[in-house]
Amino acid sequence: MRRILIVGNWKMNKTASEAAAFVRDLIKALPASPSVDFGIAPPFTALESVRAALGASAFIQLGAQNMFWEDQGAYTGEISAPMLRDLGCRFVILGHSERRTLFGEQDDAIHKKIRAALKHGLQAILCIGESLAQRERGTTDEVLTGQLQGGLGGFRAEELTTLSIAYEPVWAIGTGRAATVDQAIAAHCTIRRFLSATWTADVADRARILYGGSVTPENVEGLLKSDQIDGALIGGACLRIDSFVKIAAVAQSIGVNR
Ligand SMILES: O=C(CO)COP(=O)(O)O
Numbered sequence: 001m002r003r004i005l006i007v008g009n010w011k012m013n014k015t016a017s018e019a020a021a022f023v024r025d026l027i028k029a030l031p032a033s034p035s036v037d038f039g040i041a042p043p044f045t046a047l048e049s050v051r052a053a054l055g056a057s058a059f060i061q062l063g064a065q066n067m068f069w070e071d072q073g074a075y076t077g078e079i080s081a082p083m084l085r086d087l088g089c090r091f092v093i094l095g096h097s098e099r100r101t102l103f104g105e106q107d108d109a110i111h112k113k114i115r116a117a118l119k120h121g122l123q124a125i126l127c128i129g130e131s132l133a134q135r136e137r138g139t140t141d142e143v144l145t146g147q148l149q150g151g152l153g154g155f156r157a158e159e160l161t162t163l164s165i166a167y168e169p170v171w172a173i174g175t176g177r178a179a180t181v182d183q184a185i186a187a188h189c190t191i192r193r194f195l196s197a198t199w200t201a202d203v204a205d206r207a208r209i210l211y212g213g214s215v216t217p218e219n220v221e222g223l224l225k226s227d228q229i230d231g232a233l234i235g236g237a238c239l240r241i242d243s244f245v246k247i248a249a250v251a252q253s254i255g256v257n258r
Pocket residue numbers: 009096168172173174175176212213214215233234235236237
């Protein structure tokens with residue numbers, strides 16, 4: 001069975017010192033031997049201070065919110081996979097809908113980033129999700145499989161053993177309007193079926209599929225109770241200690257029984 005993964009995507013929030021102080025408090029409040037995995041993706045500028053604050057707390061993984069696909073060179077403003085590895089990152093979020101819509105990221109760029117992440121031993125969390133218009137048009141499944149094909153097409157099954165996918169419907173991000181459990185399960189099943197049909201049953205079985213979009217301490221239990229939902233990628237509710245800790249407690253209680 002897949003272990004639950006709870007990741008806080010802090011987006012463009014918290015200075016390096018605020019982030020470090022938060023993490024020091026968080027470590028004290030989280031269970032000492034968790035039955036689930038935790039990850040935090042602070043802004044690039046806080047990676048170093050968060051790594052120092054995490055110290056030996058290996059149960060919280062450090063990750064980044066984006067990266068460029070080249071290792072080094074004349075790419076002003078960009079950050080590479082080796083740079084992230086050197087700062088202790090273990091994962092990187094790629095293809096977030098804010099990157100796609102606000103910064104024009106397309107599938108071919110996301111594909112190159114995933115390849116670079118895997119080459120350097122970073123776990124990729126590939127974000128996919130439909131807009132409200134696409135859902136209303138009834139094209140959700142097509143959008144999801146198109147984004148999977150665009151991001152992952154051409155990879156060999158052996159390359160995808162550490163892959164995670166985050167299903168983040170665009171209309172649910174930061175809106176307070178989360179997908180229902182049934183909507184999330186339906187999308188996760190579409191994703192898993194596609195992984196199995198395109199690669200192997202093993203790839204589909206191993207991939208952790210997280211839900212993201214207005215996850216809160218109140219709705220996380222319903223989501224995680226489904227064995228199709230392997231965790232959550234959380235924005236707003238992971239910016240506050242109290243709600244992060246509440247979500248962690250729910251995940252922990254479900255995780256021990258998985
Ligand atoms: O985009 C998200 C996580 O990547 C979700 O953000 P919210 O949890 O704030 O809706």
